[in-house]
Amino acid sequence: MGPLPRLIGHRGAARHAPENTLSGIHMAAAQGARWVEVDVKLTADLVPVLMHDDTLDRTTDGTGPAKDLTLDALRQLDAGSWFSPAFRGEKVPTLVEVIQLVLALNLGLNLEIKPCPGREEETAGVALTLAYSLWPDDRPPPLVSSFADASLDMARQVVPRWPLGYLIDRRPANWRQRVEQLNVSTINVNARREDAASIREYKSTGRPVLAYTVNTVPMAREVLSWGVSSVFTDTPSGLMEIAG
Ligand code: G3P
Ligand code: MG
Known part of the structure; x- marks a missing residue:
């Protein structure tokens, strides 16, 4: 893994x-972010694309489960107008497009x-096989994270040398065991559920801690004071003064 930046575009x-x-992704880079975080899932015909929700409703002009649409059908949808008319015509990107862009912009x-x-293993298997085939040897590999245990297990098999991030919301009782078993490189936590003491516990495993989602300078300063290495932010420009 390359050096962690203070800010990661969420x-x-x-x-x-x-x-x-x-x-x-262009916006994050234009605002000075050096890394971006994106969410990957599969279309009905097993193409990795970017989307956060299980359903299309919030971030496209479609409705219903994302997993039921083929790539062709998904690409008919508008993934920008819901946000602002300025982004009308924006498409749901494929992972291939995203990797090409990230490499071209020299982003982590x-x-x-x-x-x-139900698609935990399959999503990690397909997406990471593809990502691995596209990623140049001379660039630091992506950090791969997931809330899904089965996706992390599969990731460890498919990209054994890539860094993994153990992503948690409410931390499970067996978090220490999983962190060791998966040999993760980072622990990625919900800033709103943590404090200085809990961050110390995570760091006692010898791993850097990343925190999501931090959108104000005071909150960023607070979590950094707890020993967090990097924050995921929706507003890289708004946090630039703590970018370091
Ligand atoms: O990976 C950090 C963060 O993105 C996790 O939460 O729901 O925004 O994907 P979410
Ligand atoms: Mg995410």
Whole structure:
């Protein structure tokens, strides 16, 4: 893994451009982010694309489960107008497009595997096989994270040498065991559920801690004071003064 930046653009730059789109990644880079985080799931015909929710309703002009649409059908949808008319015509990007753009912009990447329910292993397997085939040897590999245990297990098999991030909301009782078993490189936590003491516990495993989602300078300063290394933010420009 390359050196961690202080700021990671969350879903691109989700406050300034539609999340998980190519415009969002361009926006994050334009605002000075050096890394972006995106959410990856599979279409009905097993193509990895970027989308956060299990359903299309919030971030496209479609409705219903994302997993039921083929790539062709998904590409008919508008993934920008819901955010602002300025982004009308934005498409749901494929992982291939995203990797090409991230490489061209010289950004670091956190690939969050975000499977639709029941597709945990398949999503990690397909997305990471593809990502591995596209990623140049001379660039630091992406950080791969997931809330889904089965996706992380699969990731460890498919990309044994890539860094994993153990992503948690409410921490499970067996978190220490999983962190060791998966040999993760980072622990990625919900800033709102943590404090200085809990961050110390995570760091006692010898791993850097990343915190989502931090959108104000005071909150960023607080979590950094707890020993967090990096924050995921919807607004890289809004946090630039703590970018370091
Ligand atoms: O990976 C950090 C963060 O993106 C996790 O939460 O729901 O925004 O994907 P979510
Ligand atoms: Mg995410």
